Amino acid sequence: MNESLTKRLFGYILLAVISILFLMPFVWMLRSSLMSLSQIFVMPPVWLPSPFKWDNFTRALTELPFDRFFLNTIIIVALGLAGTVVSSTIAAFGFSRIEWKGRNIIFMILLSSMMLPGAVTLIPTFIGWKELGFYDTFYPLIVPAFFGGGMFNIFLLRQFYMTIPRDFDEAAVVDGATYFQIYYRIILPLSRSAVIVISLFTFLGTWNDFFGPLIYLKSAEKYTLALGLQMFQGTYSSQWDLLMAASAAVILPCVLVFLLGQKYFLEGITLTGLKG
Amino acid sequence: MTTKLMAQGQSPLLGKAGTRSRKQKAFLYGFLFTLPATLGFLLFTAGPMAASLFLSLTDYSIFKDGIRFVGLDNFIRLFTEDELFWKSLKVTFYFVVLKVPATIIVSFAIALLLNMNLKGRALFRTIVYLPSIVPAVATSMIWIWLLNPDLGLVNTVLRWLHLPTGMWLYAENSVIPSIVLTTMWGIGGTVVIFLAGLSGIPNQYYEAIEVDGGGWRHKLFHITIPMVSPTIFFNTIMTIIGSFQVFNEAYILTQGGPNNSSLFYIFYLWRTAFRDTEMGYASALAWVMFVIIMLFTLLIFRTSKSWVYYEGEGRS
Structure with missing residues (x-):
């Protein structure tokens, strides 16, 4: 115009x-x-x-063991990210590149969980983890990532996989490739940018998560940065210099990751928003 | 879809028997590849949902032995005795009523601006999107400080402009609008989705209006808004679902105060479940919210037929 x-x-x-x-x-x-x-x-x-x-x-970050919080956050983010990437790409492959009976129905049922308010599943899930003895551990924050890694990611990857021409798989089938080989050797390398998109979203989602750690972590030495920052606010409520320094330090990695991967972020939002 | 399936089945390399075994193999692998996700759904969504429905009919508490089936007592107590339930519902609706139109209108307006053919718009887009990636705790911390009645930037600027200052998060009548304000800082994601919708509008449409001598208002109401109505629809649904479930802001900014005036529904639910450990009762609260969100989503889906325009379908 x-x-x-x-x-x-x-x-x-x-x-x-x-x-x-x-x-x-x-x-x-x-x-x-x-x-x-x-x-x-x-x-x-x-x-x-x-x-x-x-x-x-330096004062803000040493008043509380922020190095510990940082390490905890890194552990949760790294393992969550690994689980998400592996399990969501595998699931998206099964939902887009293999034609099988019942595929679309199962996909729609799973997709419906995206609309579900988290509050409905929260309490029994919490009780379940507690009964298994995993309260106040990282497991409840990491293990779910290995079971699909969230429908949002599967949905986004599936959208992307469906744009890859079928001929690639069929040529591979003629050459005697198994489904796993097609996934690993063809689809995964071709969908690098989509994998980066979901990795970035997962990184930020886990890094910024407040509710999960709040519910499942009790002892301070297991706190994540988000929880640590909140604890800091409770203890030093009028020390605005230190509070703002700690906030800035917690924000910095997010901003860096965003600026480095900006292109992918915008691509990813566009991909989900348009097809939603 | 059917033709595609048939075309695959008729692969020249495989005979009839091969087709069958290939189909079986496809089913087996399709099932296996999606199994972790399906298990995840059963373990973390379907199972807990069923359990939650059951719990809502009991007096279960995590620190109490035994569990008693109480029928619909929780729901009856909720609707007839629990004043905080009604209070939290009112607070949450008030928030949704302010937040949803504000988000849609402001982010649409910003997207329209960013969609103009201006130099440096990529930079502006980055600036608008950036706050949405900031962790909620940090966002809240910054806004507590900005809205500090004595020393905060907002009141300082108002004083400088000789405008009346406010108590913001610390007064019952201004706490909800203040929280809406803090969340408006993070609307970048919604703006970017609008931008994607706007960039899909073919230029000829505007040119046609120009030929007919129509102005910007004509373009906005007769082309832009109808053409992005699917995006408006998507953003509205997502904002409604998100706004009903506000928790972080209530927890970090106000702890539900002052005097329960920001007692958001999910915050009340969390307090009931994890502080008062009334998990049965909190499950009933969760189901009421579930029904409310479903009703709103359905309502919007229903009305969408009259205002959402999908290209190639026409308006019915």
Whole structure:
């Protein structure tokens, strides 16, 4: 579309205002994270910290064992990611590249679980893990990833697999390839970008998960970063310098992962949104 | 689908017997490949759902021995005696009523802006999307600080503009709108989905309107909105389902306060189940929410026929 000059100017001004609104919370967080507490309380507020208190970060991250929280988060994220990638690609393959009786019905039933409010399954699932003796362990946060890795991921991968031409599989069948070989040697390499998309979503989803760890983890040494940050808030509720430094530190890996994989994120959202 | 199946069955390499064994093999492998996912569904969705329905008819508590079947008592207590249930329902509906239209309208407007052919729009898109990837705990922390009545940025700016300041999260009448505000920071995902819908509209449609002398309003209401109505539909459903289940904000920002004025439904459910350990009663709460969400989803699906336009189908 060719918009007139005034319209474009108007568009730029609006976008600039919106960008400022969306960026301001980040700016305010970073500014507070680098100030001394006394400077934070200065009225009217100043924008630039002076001096820059970099040691806020070291102080914030050592007040509580954030290195431990970080390690716990990494363990849960890494194992969850491994389970999700393996089991969702295998399931998506079975739902798209093999023609078998009952396939579509089973897929639709499984897909319906995406609409289900989590609250309905929450309590019995919790009781189940507790009865098995896995309360206050990482298992409830990791094991489900190995059973399909979430319908959202299977759905997204299946959408992608269906766009790969059939001829590839059929040529492989003629050459005597098994289904597993087709999955591993043909479909998986061809769907690299879709696998990256679901990995990124799973990474963020697990990294940011608050409810799961809150329900299943009790002892502080097993806490994830999200829980640790919340505990920090409870303990140092008015230490805004340290709170903002800890928040910034927890956000940083997400932002890095997002900026590195941005292209895939937007692709992935588009893929699900359009077909939904 | 049928023709495709037949075409496969008639593979020249395999005889009739081969077709049968190939079909059986396909069934076996199809079943095996999808087995982990199916098991996951049975273990983590279907099984717990059935168990939850059963629990909702009992007085089960995790710290109490024994379990007693109480029939519909939990549901009767819920609807007739439990004031907090009604309170949490009211709070949640209020939130949904504010949050859903605000999200749809604002993210659609931003998507329209981003869809203009402007330089640097990729950067703007990144800026708008970025907050949506921030962990809820961190988002909440930032907003508690921004909305701090004495030292927060929001009140500081309002004071500077000589506008009245607010108590935000700390006053009963402003806590829900304030929480809506904090969640609006994370609408980037919805914006991007709208953008995808908008980019699918062929340019000729707009050109046709221009030839006829129609203005932007004409374009918006006669082309853009009807053409993205499937996306509006999708985003509305997802936002409704998400908004009914708000938990993190209630837990981290307000703990349901002040005076239960942000006692979100799922937060109340969590409190009942895990703090008061009344798991039977909480299961009944869960089923009521399940029914509410299903009803809303159905309602929107029903009405969608009159306002969602799918290309190639026409409007019926």
